Amino acid sequence: MAFHRIFVIDFAGLGLGEAPDANRFQSVGADTLGHVAVSWMGKLNLPTLQRLGLGNIRVDHQLVGIAPVDHPVGFFGRLHVQAQGNRRATGLREMWDYAGVNSTQTVFTTLPLAGYAVTLAGPFQSYLQTQSAAQRHQVGSNQDAFRILFEQLNQKASGLTYVMLPDFRFAGEQQDSQAFGEALVAADKYLAQFQHDLEANDLLLVTATHADDPASDTTPTREYLPLLAYSPSRPSVHALGIRRTLADVGATVLENFGLASHTAGHSFLNEITQ
Template sequence: MANKRMIILDLASLGMGEAPDANRFFSIGADTLGHIASKDLNVANLKSLGLGNIRWDNEIDTIAQEVAPRGFYGKMVNVISQNDASAGFREMFDYTTSLRTISVMDLMAEQKFNVAIISSFANYLEKQDEIHSVQVPNDSKAFVELSGQMDIQDSGLIYCQLPELKQFAHHKDVDGYTQQLSHVDKLLGKLMDNLREDDILIVTSSYASDPSYQRDVTREYLPIMVYNPQNTAGKSLGIKRSAGVIANVIAAYFDLDNHHEAKPNVIKEIL
């Protein structure tokens, strides 16, 4: 594909239940999705991608498994010793080449790929001048900017982290979080309708923050759902032992490091 394009939607704060090392981070019993799931939660598009299937071993009544999910679904855990939002983001995008560890976004910029970041934070990457960065105040604006960027950027990586969802988690507003995730799901449906046939969409979360829990950042499994409009016969991707799987997928998809030892390639399972 001459114009490979990948869109990453980061539902920052959405966790899937306590991680194996939750006790080290005072997160026993944390479960963002489980604690906000109620009759008021409507996430039909996330369900269609396999959100409920991720919880096959701990099902949520209101988020049932799909018999034929449209996305490839799984979960991942952080291995980094810090447990905060920025550490989760770094683990997700740091990539170890044969020579060094670098943000995969910087690596893409070095190799002249288009990279855009839509978020509420300032870009801390080395190649800031070569990466298009837009700061947004809320989730609706994030989707507007994402749609606009997709109209003008026909190749490369577009990363969008939603700012408003994580604010509800930070303020411990369970009802607000539930309503906002339902709103985000509707916007996700529109995004999926506007994808090109050869686009890769990854829906994930860089960290967890259970709004019903006393701590701001909770140590939980994190979702990963991958969707390509040409291949809607989704299946399980299993459990990935580091959030760095995202960087590995990006590097493999754009062939960024030919000399690096082969790593598990989620893309091969999808295309």
Template sequence: MNFRRIIIIDIASLGMGEAGDANRYHSIGADTIGHLDEQFSEMLKLPTLESLGFGNIRWDHQLQTVPMVEHPKGFYGKMHARVNASHASSTLREMFDYSEPLRVVSIFNNLARQGFSNVLISRFVNYLETQDVCKQVQCANDDLSFIEVLNHLKKVGEGIIYNQVPELAIAARKHHAKEYASRLMIIDKQIQLLMDTMLDTDLLMITSSFAKDVDFDQPTTREYLPIILYTKQIEQGHSLGIRRTLGDVATTIMDNFTNPINKNDFKHSLLNELTK
């Protein structure tokens, strides 16, 4: 199953609970969504993410505000970063770097060589800003960033549209928990609008390139990160399990847009899950 466009919504800073190596990164007890769930149990409502199976990711530690659903619209799971660093740029590189026979390159370079479009919508991301093979759109506002996504859906025929929403991470770093919860609910509505606008030939990937628990002082926290896939072609999804590297995102994108010499190169592609 291949798609003409892959739309990536990076809800940067949204973590799913401490990762297995959290002790190495001063992140014992970190749980971005869990702490929001506890603090704003009467306020936090995320119906779009809930319908996609976001709550199902936490089957072993269920959320009050985003419960599990019996028939999720999306394919859902969580990812554990492999890189031995917790900087936002390090985990972003892990998510979008791809190993070629002689070197490691950004998938954006590879796709550009093949003639596909790369649109990157973000506030400011050093790794992404260095990519001269991409159309870069700077947005310091979550709402404007989604407007840009919808605008580029009218322009991009084949390729990637990536949007890293900026304001959640800012709220997290300022320790503004209520603002964070409010922004997350707005993003949930914007994702629903995007889903309504998508074509059958589009694949939506919702993830987070790093975590930042509002209750912690360090710039990032070492947590599991969500991954959700949605396509209008499939009515009900299932669990993607725990992915052992953020690089499964890059592998999935490369699998969709290239023809591998050796199919084993893409054995960890999430596209394999869509046909099960």
């Protein structure tokens, strides 16, 4: 086991520009973070995410006010949703579902059966509500979600904590770039403290399971999604490239805890531990 605990923070709604199949989902030109950054006229201050490598993900089309850093502290890359649909739960299902021996399994049910703790928090969609093997918390704001995260830092049991931040979806639906940016700035500050409090054998994954560009009439939008990985024990980092499916995240979690799977994803565990 490379990491004792894995924390996944889902910035649900945060996209990084139109995906190759954006035309199939009325999302040509969608660019959630790019449009929010432009609307803030370069004053979107996200130092924690920037240090983790957020600006390094898209060096070919740099984000206004979120420049690449010379020495990011996190591994960085992009995720592409492989599924044919584009509902809000599509990416979440793709990240965690996999083909078991006799039926479709989820990471959220497999880990508890193997003796690992699983905690879920978010604005409960029906998918999360069905994960009865996990400890579940319903949250209505990013502040509530981070409260759960900080509580989990005090729990020493080995396992997975997944938290969905709800404020970005709300801002995207309301086409409110100002509120989206405010939620990002606040989350960045919480993230700084959370990152500081991590233990050496913890792994933090910052990602998103869908995009909601407030500048678009389409919701959700089909975009590339961020992937940032950080552990205090991994001082040397590099790019993770473009991942073809969100299932790579689930595959990485399963491999870390020594659980075989038939997931469609490819684990990047070796890429962040070598």
